[in-house]
Amino acid sequence: MVNPDLILKYFPNISELQLEQFAELYDLYSFWNAQINVISRKDIDELYERHILHSLGIAKFCTFKPGEKVLDVGTGGGFPGIPLAILFPETYFHLVDSIGKKIKVVTEVAASLGLTNVKASHLRAEQVNEKYNFVVSRAVTRLVDFYPWIRGKFAKEHINAIPNGILYLKGGDLTEEIKESKLKAELHPLSAYFEEDFFETKFVVYIPQ
Numbered sequence: 001m002v003n004p005d006l007i008l009k010y011f012p013n014i015s016e017l018q019l020e021q022f023a024e025l026y027d028l029y030s031f032w033n034a035q036i037n038v039i040s041r042k043d044i045d046e047l048y049e050r051h052i053l054h055s056l057g058i059a060k061f062c063t064f065k066p067g068e069k070v071l072d073v074g075t076g077g078g079f080p081g082i083p084l085a086i087l088f089p090e091t092y093f094h095l096v097d098s099i100g101k102k103i104k105v106v107t108e109v110a111a112s113l114g115l116t117n118v119k120a121s122h123l124r125a126e127q128v129n130e131k132y133n134f135v136v137s138r139a140v141t142r143l144v145d146f147y148p149w150i151r152g153k154f155a156k157e158h159i160n161a162i163p164n165g166i167l168y169l170k171g172g173d174l175t176e177e178i179k180e181s182k183l184k185a186e187l188h189p190l191s192a193y194f195e196e197d198f199f200e201t202k203f204v205v206y207i208p209q
């Protein structure tokens with residue numbers, strides 16, 4: 001499916017503007033992915049399911065509030081940060097990646113969409129020195145390595161009914177990875193929200209702080 005109908009299926013209350021922004025992502029990523037590979041080339045036709053809806057899985061578990069700050073670590077071309085920033089225009093999103101070319105794509109995509117709630121920085125997660133309510137991520141590294149990068153970066157104040165914490169999109173059997181990290185993690189299966197086969201083995205891993 002190369003149009004945003006799939007997004008409307010699961011988020012029927014989005015505005016005309018948000019629908020237009022989701023619709024624009026196909027052309028934007030087709031263009032930028034041809035210059036700088038940010039998603040696998042064969043995945044471009046699966047953009048709405050495997051990248052945009054997958055990113056929005058976080059939103060099915062946690063509705064971000066106006067004024068909250070969210071850090072996306074290792075955002076690559078902007079996942080999950082860009083789809084979430086479209087869905088939550090009053091939440092501030094800081095998207096960081098250690099590869100400058102990828103941040104160029106994110107900056108261009110956010111500017112083309114007119115998103116004013118996104119800042120993209122060419123930084124390693126370890127170098128970030130702001131405080132956030134939530135840290136989101138997908139496909140960066142194992143929790144045992146990830147956690148030390150971001151453990152000191154949470155704001156003390158909570159705005160959300162869901163306490164500040166990590167919301168990591170992961171798939172497969174996570175038992176070993178969670179055990180190795182020694183973190184207290186909750187697994188929220190995306191198959192509870194989305195019926196497509198792709199989500200059968202996918203989770204939002206929530207680690208409260």
Ligand SMILES: C[S@@+](CC[C@H](N)C(=O)[O-])C[C@H]1O[C@@H](n2cnc3c(N)ncnc32)[C@H](O)[C@@H]1O
Nearest residue numbers: 074075076079097098099123124125138139140
């Ligand atoms: C497999 S890509 C995933 C990109 C995106 N999150 C997605 O799901 O499409 C992993 C990304 O993490 C970035 N990365 C790895 N270690 C990082 C670190 N310490 N700080 C910031 N970015 C990092 C890499 O540059 C790469 O762009």
